[in-house]
Amino acid sequence: MARRYPLFLDLEDRLVVVVGGGKVATRRMPQLVDSGADVLLVAPTITGELRDYVDSGQIRWNARPYESDLLDGAALVLACTDDREVNAAVDFDAKKRGIWCSRADDAAASAAWVPAVGTVDSVTVAVSADGDPRRARDLCTAVLAAFRQGDLSARPRRSTGGEVILVGGGPGDPDLITLRGYRALLNADVVITDRLGPTSLLAALDDDVEIIDVGKTPRGPSVPQDEINALLIDRAKAGKRVVRLKGGDPFIFGRGGEEVQVCTAAGIPVQVVPGISSAIAAPLLAGIPLTQRGLNQHFVVATAHLPPGDPRSTVDWRGIAAGGGVLVLMMAVENRAAVAEELIAGGMSPTTSVAIIQDASIKSQRIIFSTLVGLADQEIEPPAVIVVGNVVDLAQTFGAL
Numbered sequence: 001m002a003r004r005y006p007l008f009l010d011l012e013d014r015l016v017v018v019v020g021g022g023k024v025a026t027r028r029m030p031q032l033v034d035s036g037a038d039v040l041l042v043a044p045t046i047t048g049e050l051r052d053y054v055d056s057g058q059i060r061w062n063a064r065p066y067e068s069d070l071l072d073g074a075a076l077v078l079a080c081t082d083d084r085e086v087n088a089a090v091d092f093d094a095k096k097r098g099i100w101c102s103r104a105d106d107a108a109a110s111a112a113w114v115p116a117v118g119t120v121d122s123v124t125v126a127v128s129a130d131g132d133p134r135r136a137r138d139l140c141t142a143v144l145a146a147f148r149q150g151d152l153s154a155r156p157r158r159s160t161g162g163e164v165i166l167v168g169g170g171p172g173d174p175d176l177i178t179l180r181g182y183r184a185l186l187n188a189d190v191v192i193t194d195r196l197g198p199t200s201l202l203a204a205l206d207d208d209v210e211i212i213d214v215g216k217t218p219r220g221p222s223v224p225q226d227e228i229n230a231l232l233i234d235r236a237k238a239g240k241r242v243v244r245l246k247g248g249d250p251f252i253f254g255r256g257g258e259e260v261q262v263c264t265a266a267g268i269p270v271q272v273v274p275g276i277s278s279a280i281a282a283p284l285l286a287g288i289p290l291t292q293r294g295l296n297q298h299f300v301v302a303t304a305h306l307p308p309g310d311p312r313s314t315v316d317w318r319g320i321a322a323g324g325g326v327l328v329l330m331m332a333v334e335n336r337a338a339v340a341e342e343l344i345a346g347g348m349s350p351t352t353s354v355a356i357i358q359d360a361s362i363k364s365q366r367i368i369f370s371t372l373v374g375l376a377d378q379e380i381e382p383p384a385v386i387v388v389g390n391v392v393d394l395a396q397t398f399g400a401l
Contacts, residue, residue: 168275
């Protein structure tokens with residue numbers, strides 16, 4: 001087999017002719033459309049997937065048999081029919097015009113090959129295996145899997161512009177951060193981290209990664225939000241890739257929205273990586289489904305960081321009680337007695353089942369069961385998630401998961 005020279009092509013707005021409307025053309029089409037190419041599909045009949053591209057205006061379709069004049073002005077030709085004679089004719093006509101052509105049926109006779117390709121974040125992997133498409137696909141899949149899982153990583157060269165990436169780290173167990181969030185950590189120049197979340201992952205970062213702990217301790221010292229905002233802006237404007245690592249999800253009681261606003265106002269590019277909120281994870285790990293057919297059709301997540309009656313609070317506790325459903329309380333340890341009183345005053349039964357999940361997902365996880373009227377008497381330390389409602393009783397059936 002002749003040696004080949006690997007090359008990536010910029011096909012933006014350039015004519016690419018695909019001859020054939022079957023399975024091979026269907027497999028090739030997503031990458032061609034993503035490349036921004038002006039794709040002309042030539043085939044009397046096409047698959048339903050290809051017709052969707054046509055109907056959406058992403059590609060053009062010439063519904064007639066192949067003729068050589070259709071290649072005029074093309075930058076690239078793909079011969080994808082199941083007829084060897086047609087593919088050979090397409091290849092011959094392309095060579096006469098000096099156009100690169102890839103034959104799907106004969107790698108040895110083809111002037112160009114289409115590799116197995118995949119992308120993770122900004123890394124594109126293309127693999128060719130001497131004309132063996134299955135082997136190339138398997139190798140490409142293995143490399144991409146290693147990138148996704150963080151087993152294969154290379155920090156990008158630092159850009160001059162800098163950026164901020166808000167990463168939701170999940171409830172605490174490092175296995176529960178998303179793969180995208182983990183890759184962002186591995187690629188970081190600076191990590192500004194909260195106390196909650198998978199901080200054990202920071203030990204695996206390169207020694208030159210700057211780690212700044214701004215963790216807030218309940219009723220203890222904390223770094224003011226203004227200082228955190230200033231750190232984000234300062235490091236990003238220095239051209240660094242800054243990861244803001246938060247517990248749970250950045251936009252669920254995590255002040256992530258405020259940080260996005262501040263960075264955007266300073267002209268700093270921002271990405272947000274969703275995380276698994278402890279509001280969802282903690283009940284699940286305690287064996288409590290937040291929705292169960294026949295028991296409830298909705299649940300409410302509320303923070304009790306501010307006590308009932310505080311003029312800054314927008315939570316209508318009595319309205320929540322009257323609305324039924326299941327209630328998930330965040331940051332409620334200190335004000336749990338006052339919240340319980342308000343819920344009971346709003347019509348919720350004092351004997352409503354309650355579960356407290358402390359240190360959800362980590363080794364020190366502890367689950368306490370009570371009733372609404374007995375909630376104030378439980379010994380709890382933050383962080384803890386409190387679930388109020390009839391689904392709590394299912395924990396005895398499912399057990400901690």
